[in-house]
Amino acid sequence: MHDNQPPAPYGAQPPYGPQYQPGPYPQAMYGTPPPKPAWFVPAPPGTRYDHLARNPLNAWWRQVVGTLFVAACFFGVAVLVVVAGTVVAVIAGIPVPMAGVQLFGDPVFTLAVTLLSIAGVLPLVYAAVALFQRRPPGTLSSVVGRLRWGWLARCTGVAVAALVLGQGALYVAYAVTGQNTSDLFGWKGWAAFVPGFVVILLLVPFQAAAEEYIFRGWLLQAFGAYVTSPWPGIVLGSAGFTALHAYTDWGILDVFSFGVVMGWLAVKTGGIEAPVAMHVVNNVFAFSLSSAAGDLEDAMRQGSVPWQSLTGTVVQLSVFALGVLWLTKKRAIATVSS
Structure with a gap:
C-alpha cells in the first residue's frame, strides 16, 4: 500500500491488482472431485433375462440375503394382512372360524384377504432388487428395464386363446373317459357370482404377478447370478x-409343469410378461368358475384333481408356448439387454 493512501475501510477490496485475485486453488491443485458412484448398476449389454443380476457388484451374499429378505417379506406380509383382516372381520361382524383355508365365515372376504396376503409382497420384491442386487428394479420385469405393456397385452390374448383350447380338450377328455362333464361348470346365480368376481378382477392380477415376480423373476435371476444354465433356477423355482x-x-404335476414352462418362457422372451399374462388369465378363470358355482371355499382348498385335467394343461401350455414364441420372433421382441 502506498504511504500517501489512506487505509481501506473494513470489508473494502484492497487494490491488489488482477494478478493477485483469488483463484480456483483446490481445483487447480487437486482436480475436480470424482463423481459419486451410481447406486444402480446394470448388467452389461447382451445379457439374458436370467443373468441380469450379474452386474459388476454381483456377490454371493447379495443373492442369499436378498432371497431370505423376500421369503421373510412373503410370510410377514401374509401374517400382517391376516391380522388386519381379522380386525376388520370382528368390526364388521364376520365370523372368524380360522379353520384351515376358511379363515372367515364369508368366503368372498376370505378370498380377498388371501389374495391381498400374496399381492402385498410385490413392491418388496422390487425393494430386494434395489437394496441387495443394486441394479435397476425394472430389470426384474424385462431385459429393457421395464414392464412391456404392449407385449403383456399380446401375451394375454394368446393366453385367452390357449385357455379356450385347453378347456375344450379337458371337456373332450371328460366325455371320452365317462367323467361327468357337468362337474366342469356350475351356476348359483348372479348374487353368488358378482361379489366374488369383482374381488377376483381387482386382486388376482396383483396376486398372480407377485407369484411370478418371486418364482420366475427373483429366484430365476438369483440362481442366474451363479449358474450359466437357466434350468436350476427354473426347476427349483417351480x-x-x-x-x-x-x-x-396329479395336481402337483400340473402346477410344477406350469412353473417350468413359465420359467422357460421368461428366459426365451426376455421378461416376465408372458408368465404374468398366463397366470392372470388362468387364475381369473379358475376363481371365476368357483365363484359361479358358489364354492369359493373349494377353490382355496385346492387338493386333488382328476388325471383328465392334465389333458387340458398339456394343450393349454403347448398352445401358449408356441404362440408366444412365434410372436416373439414375429414382433422382434428383445430377449437380451441393450
Missing part, C-alpha cells in the same frame, strides 16, 4: 411354486 400350493397327486 418346486418352490408347487410347494406354495396345496394340490396333491
Whole structure:
C-alpha cells in the first residue's frame, strides 16, 4: 500500500491488482472431485433375462440375503394382512372360524384377504432388487428395464386363446373317459357370482404377478447370478411354486409343469410378461368358475384333481408356448439387454 493512501475501510477490496485475485486453488491443485458412484448398476449389454443380476457388484451374499429378505417379506406380509383382516372381520361382524383355508365365515372376504396376503409382497420384491442386487428394479420385469405393456397385452390374448383350447380338450377328455362333464361348470346365480368376481378382477392380477415376480423373476435371476444354465433356477423355482400350493397327486404335476414352462418362457422372451399374462388369465378363470358355482371355499382348498385335467394343461401350455414364441420372433421382441 502506498504511504500517501489512506487505509481501506473494513470489508473494502484492497487494490491488489488482477494478478493477485483469488483463484480456483483446490481445483487447480487437486482436480475436480470424482463423481459419486451410481447406486444402480446394470448388467452389461447382451445379457439374458436370467443373468441380469450379474452386474459388476454381483456377490454371493447379495443373492442369499436378498432371497431370505423376500421369503421373510412373503410370510410377514401374509401374517400382517391376516391380522388386519381379522380386525376388520370382528368390526364388521364376520365370523372368524380360522379353520384351515376358511379363515372367515364369508368366503368372498376370505378370498380377498388371501389374495391381498400374496399381492402385498410385490413392491418388496422390487425393494430386494434395489437394496441387495443394486441394479435397476425394472430389470426384474424385462431385459429393457421395464414392464412391456404392449407385449403383456399380446401375451394375454394368446393366453385367452390357449385357455379356450385347453378347456375344450379337458371337456373332450371328460366325455371320452365317462367323467361327468357337468362337474366342469356350475351356476348359483348372479348374487353368488358378482361379489366374488369383482374381488377376483381387482386382486388376482396383483396376486398372480407377485407369484411370478418371486418364482420366475427373483429366484430365476438369483440362481442366474451363479449358474450359466437357466434350468436350476427354473426347476427349483417351480418346486418352490408347487410347494406354495396345496394340490396333491396329479395336481402337483400340473402346477410344477406350469412353473417350468413359465420359467422357460421368461428366459426365451426376455421378461416376465408372458408368465404374468398366463397366470392372470388362468387364475381369473379358475376363481371365476368357483365363484359361479358358489364354492369359493373349494377353490382355496385346492387338493386333488382328476388325471383328465392334465389333458387340458398339456394343450393349454403347448398352445401358449408356441404362440408366444412365434410372436416373439414375429414382433422382434428383445430377449437380451441393450
